[in-house]
Amino acid sequence: MNRAETERYEELEASEGKQFWDIFGPEHLRSSEISDFLADFMVRKVVGSRTLMETTGRVMYKLVKWLYEKGYMPDKGYEEASENVKELKIDLPLVGEVTDLIYDYVERHPVETRYTSDLDAYFDIVKIEPGKLWLEDYLESGKCIGSVVISEEISSKCKVGWTVSLWVAKTGKVWRILESGNVLPR
Template sequence: MKTTVSRSIHEILEEFLAEQEARLSSKTYSGYEETISFFRTYLNNFGHQRLNRAETERYEELEASEGKQFWDIFGPEHLSSSEISYFLADFMVRKVAGSRTLMETTGRVMHKLVKWLHEKGYMPDKEYEEAAENVKELKIDLPLVGEVTDLIYDYVKRHPVETRYTSDLDAYFDIVKIEPGKLWLEDYLESGKRVGPVVVSEEISSKCKVGWTVSLWVAKTGKVWKILESGNVLPR
């Protein structure tokens, strides 16, 4: 599909919202409006981080001289699969950390937005295929990671490590293997550096997925590892 590039992201998202408002109930539309508000905040605060040199110079000049924001300056070429994935998998989890209902709504709205962008010619076929696949997966995972984050936090509070430990590691880890009540992890920044089994509840292990990223401080006690502190779970 041929892409349309003459409009700003601001104009495109306003067009999307106008069309949704015309067809949806006010209650349903409010979820669309809230999601696009979060997406706008993400783009205007973090979108510039992935600009090339020429784009960065243009962005900085227009921001300083005219007070323009990212979504005013750039067009649909910056509504890419990677931007949408960063928004869902990182921004919504780390910065917003909303309720399960909010995460479900966000996934649903972004799925609709990606389809709409493609239909309107704002997203080329190849980009759409990648974005649609990513959003489809994240739409399922987003509500779950918040739940698992809370479950791990509660588990750690109920099961403090009171014995001496021989080593510890505080890092972001990828989940590489799961068994009932056990996780095996690999340091996100140091490939090949693995720990496990890390003891968790069977409820936690049943909800986790291989490939997710977890922020943990873990300690080795005997032949197993236990969690000292926990942070976010990310659907990477």
């Protein structure tokens, strides 16, 4: 959206309670909105089953194709959106599974020793080895921690580039997970 469209949206939402799609049509649906819907909204708000996530990926791929065929999306936008949806429709069912696996792992492996430091943040996964993750603080670019101890099953399902919400603590030379949140396919 350009500045004028943003101002129009904000004004109509505040004064009349209008939603985005009450004001704008399908030509405003771009790759970034589609990616945000799949990678953020579906994971953090819907938290649906594996089947729902697989179905959502397929439906979004068909929507992108329809938008392109009907002329609502230019060639370059279509290429970008369809590539993003292809990647996300593979990752979407996995992140829910990994979120659950990390939660269960933390419950079964509580940190019972003293720790020297801790961080509670969103982290990008930057490196993976069996049973270990290396993370970079999402908001403080360049601040890396690792290795973070997890199960080999979890590390085998994670992907570099995903974002994880964790509270981690340093115990000796390794980091351990105190609490976990969502895993996001960014």
